[in-house]
Amino acid sequence: MGYVILNTVVSAHRRGGRSIREDGDTVAEERISENAAHVTAYGSAAMAYFGDAVFELLVRRRLIETGISDAGKLNRLAAEYVRAGAQSKAMGRIEGCLSELELAEYKRGRNASGLKVPKSARAVEYRRATGLEVLFAGLFLRGEYDRIDELFGIAFPPGGDGTDGSEPDGDNSSNKI
Secondary structure, eight states: OOOOOHHHHHHHHHHHHHHOOEEEEEEEEHHHHHHHHHHHTTTTHHHHHHHHHHHHHHHHHHHTTTTTHHHHHHHHHHHHHHHHHHHHHHHHGGGGGGOOOHHHHHHHHTTTTTTTOTSOOHHHHHHHHHHHHHHHHHHHHHTTTHHHHHHHHSSTTTSSSTTSSTTTTTTOSSHHH
């Protein structure tokens, strides 16, 4: 099964003026180019903030698809995906797959000034994670939902995402399900 953004989010986004063709499979090219200029109007911090929400939806959908119903367990597993270290490693898995525009968006986030690195992360991990969030925000705002799903699937391949007892970053040393 392909990873497609939650229908309710896509529907709400469509109502916001960023539509998808009638067949639901292909993003209208004119909307992508129209939205590309719109995306650059937002600052890096705002894009990372929005990208964090997009990423969180992807993670939560992935986890509920595993069949786990315990909210506490779902929250613990989700926390592993959204850690800067896990996102940094995920970025390493998709970096070679990015277009020039996508790579520029990632670098825009990674190189943003004024980032306050939490104690739980190294600066390089936090910067790469911020770049990942900006990338996913840009893709979402341009309506490139299939691309979001494709990159998320590469970043966190099924089976290596916590569903088999491993953590999203491949560390199998703790928190087995």
